[in-house]
Every structure is written in structure tokens, then in C-alpha cells.
Amino acid sequence: MNQDPSPLSILPDDLAPLVRARVPLSDLTTLKVGGPARWVCRVTTPQEAVRFHAWVTEAGLPVYILGAGSNVLAPDAGYAGAVFRVDTASFTVRGNRVSVGAGLAFDTIVARCLDAGLVGLEFASGLPGTLGGAVMGNAGCYGHEIGEFVRRATIMTPDGRIEEIDGGQFGFAYRVTALRETGAVLLDVVLELATGDVDRARATRRERIADRRAKHPVDLPCAGSWFRNLEPAGPGQRRRAAGRLLEEAGAKDMREGDARVFARHANIIVNAGRATSAQISRLADRMRAAVRERFGIELQEEVRRMAQRERE
Ligand SMILES: Cc1cc2nc3c(=O)[nH]c(=O)nc-3n(C[C@H](O)[C@H](O)[C@H](O)COP(=O)(O)OP(=O)(O)OC[C@H]3O[C@@H](n4cnc5c(N)ncnc54)[C@H](O)[C@@H]3O)c2cc1C
Structure with missing residues (x-):
């Protein structure tokens, strides 16, 4: 493992244009929260992926894989490793x-x-x-x-x-x-x-897009549904909507600073301005606790919480 404080010193020259340092995760995720990622590598081919893998391995950096960041909660402290942003586009x-x-x-x-x-x-x-x-x-x-x-x-x-x-x-x-x-x-x-x-x-495409515009936040950052819907109660039945349980448990009135439950959908958290990751996380914990207390059901998160250091 390389002990050099600057992994840049072992980055092949031709990969350098694909790497950015200290990129705010708030720019890479749709919730618009999160501190800086130490490195962000844009991966446009399988060959680049392999070469970036060799680099992070030699530099001893943890890796997080990211697409458009529409289902991820990034930490306020940022990420002390390399984010691989997959950008293959064939x-x-x-x-x-x-x-x-x-x-x-x-x-x-x-x-x-x-x-x-x-x-x-x-x-x-x-x-x-x-x-x-x-x-x-x-x-x-x-x-x-x-x-x-x-x-x-x-x-x-x-x-x-x-x-x-x-x-x-x-x-x-x-x-x-x-x-x-x-x-x-x-x-x-x-x-x-x-x-x-x-x-x-x-x-069908036009209908779906119109339906999404009517049901989801269009001008407030979010990450879609926070919790998964529940297993069907029996054979042939549909999944039970987590949003319904959250609404009945009073989630729509909850907020933590600018982290709020979306007025039209109790399973969506929006960033109504300057919410932090910690506030969003606390709000999600309170929503889950409310459903637990009211119904004795433990909701499972659909949104991925990105740890400060992790290899996913
Ligand atoms: C307004 C709104 C509405 C939504 N509606 C829906 C919906 O109806 N149904 C639904 O299922 N989801 C929905 N979502 C959630 C989200 O859009 C989907 O989960 C989406 O597919 C995530 O894609 P992404 O590129 O943003 O992934 P990211 O958020 O970047 O990543 C999500 C997870 O996938 C991993 N990952 C991403 N790309 C790769 C890769 N190339 N290789 C390996 N791992 C990877 C990441 O490590 C992370 O764990 C919604 C989100 C929003 C904001």
C-alpha cells in the first residue's frame, strides 16, 4: 500500500483529466446535501474502471460507486475516498x-x-x-x-x-x-x-411523466420514496404502501430544520432549502419510530446512506 499523502503522484497522466478533487457531494446527489468527496473518478469505459481500481488499490483509498445520486444520502462530513461515477454511455x-x-x-x-x-x-x-x-x-x-x-x-x-x-x-x-x-x-x-x-x-410514457409530476416534488430536492413498501399481507395481495402508514402515524407534520416530509406524499423527504444530511437522517429516524410506535412495524429504507468510508 502506498503511504504517499498525495495519491495524485501515482495517478497515470492520461487518467488525470477524469479525476476531480474535493467535489461537494451535494453537487452529485439529488437531495443536494453532503460534504466533499476527496476524489471523484469519471469512469467512461471498462478499461478505465480497471485502471482506476488499480490506482485506488495502490493508494489505499476506499471506493463508493455512484450513478446520478438520486437514491443516496451523502454525509455532511463528505467521503474520504474515491467516488467512481459510472459514465459509460454506449x-x-x-x-x-x-x-x-x-x-x-x-x-x-x-x-x-x-x-x-x-x-x-x-x-x-x-x-x-x-x-x-x-x-x-x-x-x-x-x-x-x-x-x-x-x-x-x-x-x-x-x-x-x-x-x-x-x-x-x-x-x-x-x-x-x-x-x-x-x-x-x-x-x-x-x-x-x-x-x-x-x-x-x-x-403510456406521457401519462407516466404527468403522473410523476403530479405526485412527486418537481422543484424541491429529494431522493424518491424513503422507505420500501411492505410485503403483501397474503398470497395474491399487493404490497402495502409505506406512505399510507407514515401518513396515519402523523409523519406529514414532521420536520428537522429544512428537512421536511413532502406535503403530498408522506414517504418522501424534501430538502426545502439548507437541510443537512444529519437533519434528513434524524427526520427519517423519527418517521420510522412513529410507524413502529403506532403499528409495531419496522420500515426498511430504500434510500442508501453513504458512509464516510466504505467499499460498497
Ligand atoms: C423524484 C424521484 C422519484 C423516484 N421514483 C422512483 C420509482 O418510482 N421507483 C424506484 O425504484 N426508484 C425511484 N427513485 C429512486 C431512484 O431514482 C432510483 O433508485 C434510481 O434507479 C437510482 O439511480 P442512480 O443512478 O441515481 O443511482 P445512485 O443513487 O447513484 O445509486 C444508488 C445505489 O446504486 C449503486 N450504483 C449506482 N450505479 C451503479 C453502478 N453503475 N454499478 C454499481 N452500483 C451502482 C450505488 O452505489 C448506490 O448503492 C426516485 C427518485 C427520485 C428523486
């Missing part, structure tokens, strides 16, 4: 299969697939974030999940090897994958879609 259509860089914005992919005559993803129109974040968290809405469409992927393993894997190796479950917990970096994804009624799919 897009190739072959028949019903689309090979896509994990760094592309998910909504851009929905639109481009429709332009290519492929339907299926329109249910997730308007979903913030990258494809990588969506696949690693098995994002979903309106009765579908991204995992349904994933056939193959290119990842970097935690020990820095590039591997091709099948969709089945992700371990897709409700809003989670087993793969995310290993620390693998998702770089490229092959999705399988269908040819179908593109006009109808475009109409």
Missing part, C-alpha cells in the same frame, strides 16, 4: 436487444428505445437516475421492475476483473439485487425488449 440496438452503457440516464434510454421501435420500458418514464443505479437497485414502478428486461451485463468485480454475467446472476428482488451488495461496478447492460405498438407506448 447505445447499440441489435434486433430486440439493446446494449447500453450503465451511465446513461434511464429516461433517455426509454426514449431512444421507442425511437428504435422497441417497447417495454415506458412504464418507467421519468424515473430519475442512471441505468446502472436502476438495475443495481432493481428499480420499479407501476407494476414492473427493471430486472425483468436484463439479459446480460458487463461488470467489474470487487477485485478489479471485467466479467460478463447473465441476468440471473444479479439476484433481483424487490428494490434490491444481491450483486449490489458485493461491490461490483455495473458498466454495460443488455436489455431485451419487444417490437410493438410504439404509439401506445408513447401515450
